Amino acid sequence: MKPARAKPGACAGLLQRAAALLATGQTAEAAQLLAQAVQQFPAEPEPWLRLGNLLAGASHWERAERCYAARCRLKPPAAPAFYNWGVSLSELGRHAEAVAAYQRALALRPADAPTHHALALAQAALRDFPAALAALDQALALAPAEFAYRIEHARTRVRMGQWAAALDELALLPEQPVVLNLRGIVLRQLQRPAEALACYDRALDLQPGLTEALNNRGNLRLVQRQFSAALQDLDQALARQPEGDWLPGLRLYAAMHLYQWDGFDDQLTRVRQGVEQGRRVIQPLALQCLVDDPALQQQAARIWAQHSFPAQPQAALPSPPPGERxxxxxxxxxxxxxxxxxxxxxxxxxxxxxxxxxxxxxxxxxxxxxxxxxxxxxxxxxxxxxxxxxxxxxxxxxxxxxxxxxxxxxxxxxxxxxxxxxxxxxxxxxxxxxxxxxxxxxxxxxxxxxxxxxxxxxxxxxxxxxxxPSYQPNDRQRPRPPARPGRAALGLPVQGFVFCCFNNPCKITPSQFATWAAILRAVPESVLWLLDEDPQAAAQLRRHAESAGLAPQRLVLAPRMPREAYLAALAEADLFLDTLPYNAGTTASDALWMGLPVLTLPGQGFQSRVAASLLRAVGLPELIARDEADYVCRAVQFATDAGLRAAVQQTLAAREHSALFDTPSITRHLEAAYLHAHQRRLAGEAPADFSVSGGQG
Structure with missing residues (x-):
């Protein structure tokens, strides 16, 4: 039997009844009638559009998208239907399809500014910023006074890195929190941090709960080494937006600078889980300070790369003429x-x-x-x-x-x-x-x-x-101050053994400090010399020392110094204690240059093995520990064995002749690497692992 033919006007009747139900707030009943309408009258465009709108209003985007898609397959074509389809696709993260839908809408209604704006947002989500800027130009030509279009135009210039042009545009906009926040971003990139901070301050005066401004100000304060203020901002931002991009890791990273380790293990566990789940919870550099896990660090780097610098369309690269440098x-x-x-x-x-x-x-x-x-x-x-x-x-x-x-x-x-x-x-x-x-x-x-x-x-x-052959280069023209300031001038005890670590505080984990405390307890009258950058950090660190059974005076804190004064100060210490999971790099080279031995415990990650590379290059593999117990044992032995110290100093006396400070050889090795990679490219070969031998040059 053939299905019964619908009575004339039945579809219109269903639509009228649905509209009446919506008018009285009976949304579920209206949705049922509209679902009945699309089932009974699938060739009618209006029920699909209305049901899509109802579902979109309830954020049921997958079902709304199916309704809009069905409407757009029917005739006559209508710009609002394609626009709404684009919105639903954008909400679902299907931005390339959204661009196509918006373009269909504009083909039918080219003078619609909201559609040009929506198209720009979808193109920006695809990181096609030039196209987004062009679409926003069209929107502004149609509605030049629309604030949303003007701010998005400036934001797109920011995302393109067009800092000067963005600043000029933002100067023409009213002083609203979103404008001030963007000005702060631009001024920071233009190396004007004081002005950037003032913009964030003003934005937060106008809108105290603006999470993005709190995040940005906290981040900038962290870079400016205003650690206590940075942590306050990030705590507020995280309270308002617990799942905010990068916030959990950034907050933990800031707390590390202040030795605030309360809840450290739980916070780190949540960060690890977030990275494993592919979420934007921590920036790669911050994670390197916290965990020794190369695979997890790779995952964090991939998440950051996909967000921050996905590959762009490639231009053709000409082949160089033969024989040129x-x-x-x-x-x-x-x-x-x-x-x-x-x-x-x-x-x-x-x-x-x-x-x-x-x-x-x-x-x-x-x-x-x-x-x-x-x-x-x-x-x-x-x-x-x-x-x-x-x-x-x-x-x-x-x-x-x-x-x-x-x-x-x-x-x-x-x-x-x-x-x-x-x-x-x-x-x-x-x-x-x-x-x-x-x-x-x-x-x-x-x-x-x-x-x-x-x-x-x-x-x-x-x-x-x-x-x-050896990773890190060095500059043999770096200063080597001949005059030593003397321990008393630096606040160090004249007698006793001086352990030191001038790594950034964020590299000092609770477990690392516990290891150092064990060393200090085993070497009476010794002190540990660390950087002092924040009164709150110093107070926290002394509390940790007391909890570990150490008198607070066993810690000596040094302010940051000009480079030559810092190098001269290094010579007053007896042994540099490296950190895990993030080693000293330039700082370790500085210590070795000044004749200060470095003790390291290598881990698994690149950042945890740099000091071991330096020690092998300078000829001191005996200062590379096997495990934590061996690290403690070697530190104690070095502090108590004058013969061992003399042997190490004899090796360091010849350091300028070691591979670590053989800058001409390191330069030739780098050049050999550049030439080999270049020749592979000229031969049409893909990048592949290779080694430069010590004799290449």
């Missing part, structure tokens, strides 16, 4: 008095100019300090790209014909790793700035050595490994 570019924000520059300065000067043209792509501040002046003179070209967007920097590098680009900043604060996503060079390498994987294919190679990336952890790195 390799064009080598170093990318960094830290070509100034900074640990990376302290390591790399002499390498830049020693590069073989007959084989390499060496350029700097600098997006950091331009202070009038001696290190930046030295580097400006060392590079063949020093190109300031701070004012350019990520895509523009990549375009500039391609125009320069860069063959190999080495990123020295990695995932550290202020990094613009998004530049690498635009493929500025055919070979892209990661070195020094991040001690581990970037979790992304935008880097072809990670420069390492056999100690930092042993074979058993190789799978935790997404890049090909360029394995050097």
């Amino acid at each position: 390799l064009r080598l570019a170093y990318l960094s924000r830290d070509f100034r008095s900074h640990p990376v520059a302290f390591l790399m300065a002499e390498v830049i000067e020693l590069h073989d100019r007959s084989r390499f043209e060496v350029m700097a792509l600098s997006y950091g501040p331009a202070p009038a300090d001696p290190m930046q002046q030295r580097l400006r003179e060392a590079f063949d070209r020093f190109i300031e790209v701070e004012a350019l967007s990520d895509a523009q920097v990549a375009e500039a590098a391609r125009a320069l014909g860069v063959d190999v680009l080495v990123d020295l900043t990695g995932l550290t604060d202020g990094a613009r790793t998004g530049i690498l996503a635009w493929r500025p060079a055919p070979v892209q390498m990661l070195y020094l700035g991040t001690l581990g994987t970037a979790g992304s294919q935008v880097f072809d190679y990670l420069l390492a050595d056999a100690t930092t990336v042993p074979s058993e952890t190789r799978a935790a790195y997404d890049e090909a490994i360029a394995c050097l």
Whole structure:
């Protein structure tokens, strides 16, 4: 039998009854009638649209999307239906399909500003910021006074890294919290932190619960080393938004700077679980300070990379003419008095100019300090790209014909790793700035050595490994102050053994401090010399010492000092105690340079094996412990065995002749790595692991 034919007007009747029910708040009953209508009259467009709207209003986006899709398959085509379909697709994270739906809506109704705005949001979600900016231009041409479009236009410029243009646009907008927060972001990127803080302060005066401004101010205060104030901001932000992106990890990282370890294990467990579940709970650098787990660090890096710098459309890269020098570019924000520059300065000067043209792509501040002046003179070209967007920097590098680009900043604060996503060079390498994987294919190679990336952890790195004979370079022109200040001038006891650790406080975990307490208890009259950066931190640390059975005076706290004073002070200590899971890097080299032995316990991750690499390179493998008990035993033995100390000092007396401070050899090894990677590319071969032998040059 054929199904009964619906009576004329039956569909309209159902729609009228549904509308009446909605008018009286009987939503569930209205939904039932609309569901009946689409079942009985599937070729009628209006029931699908109304049911979709009802479901969307209740945030039932999957069911709403199916209704809108069904409506859009019917005739006549209607712009509102395609617009609503796009909204539902956007809510479901199907942004490419949403873009197509919005474009269909605009083909039917091109002068609709809200649709242009919605299209821009979907394109921005796909990180197609140029297209988003063009769509917002259309929206503003139709509705030039609409605040939502103007703020989104400025926000898109921020996301493109067009800082100066964004600041100009924001200056024309009314002083609202969202505007002030964006101004703070831009001013921070323009190296104007005091003005950025003032913007966040004003935004929070106007809207005290603005979580984004609290997060941003806390983050900036953390970078400015205002740790107590940073923690207050992050605590407030986390209370308002417990699942906020990166907030749980950032809050724990800030607390580490203050030695606030209450609930440490529970917080760390939640962070670990979040990373394992693929959530945005912690930035990779912060996690490296907390756990020694290369696979977990790789997962955190991948989450960060996918969010922060997914690969972009690639431009064609021309092949270089044969016989020309390799064009080598170093990318960094830290070509100034900074640990990376302290390591790399002499390498830049020693590069073989007959084989390499060496350029700097600098997006950091331009202070009038001696290190930046030295580097400006060392590079063949020093190109300031701070004012350019990520895509523009990549375009500039391609125009320069860069063959190999080495990123020295990695995932550290202020990094613009998004530049690498635009493929500025055919070979892209990661070195020094991040001690581990970037979790992304935008880097072809990670420069390492056999100690930092042993074979058993190789799978935790997404890049090909360029394995050097020794990992870390050093500048032999770093100062070695001949005059020692004397212990009394530094607040140290004149007699007794001085253990020290000048690593950042965030590297000192509760378990690390417990290990140090065991050492101090075993060596009477010894002290532990640490950095002092915050009164609250100092008070917390002394409370931890008392809880561990130590008199508070067994801890001596040192303020940060100018570089030469800090190097001279290192010579007053007897043994540098390294941290796990995040080792000393430049600080360990500084200690060894000043003749101060370093004791380390290597872990599994790259960041936990750097000091072991340095000690092997300087000829002191006996200062590499096997486990925690051995670390304590070696520290105690070193403090109590004058013969052992004399033997170590004899090795350190010849340190300038060791592999660690053989900067010409390290430079040749780096050059061999760059040339090998470049030649693989010219041969059409994909990046692959390789080793540079000690004799290459």
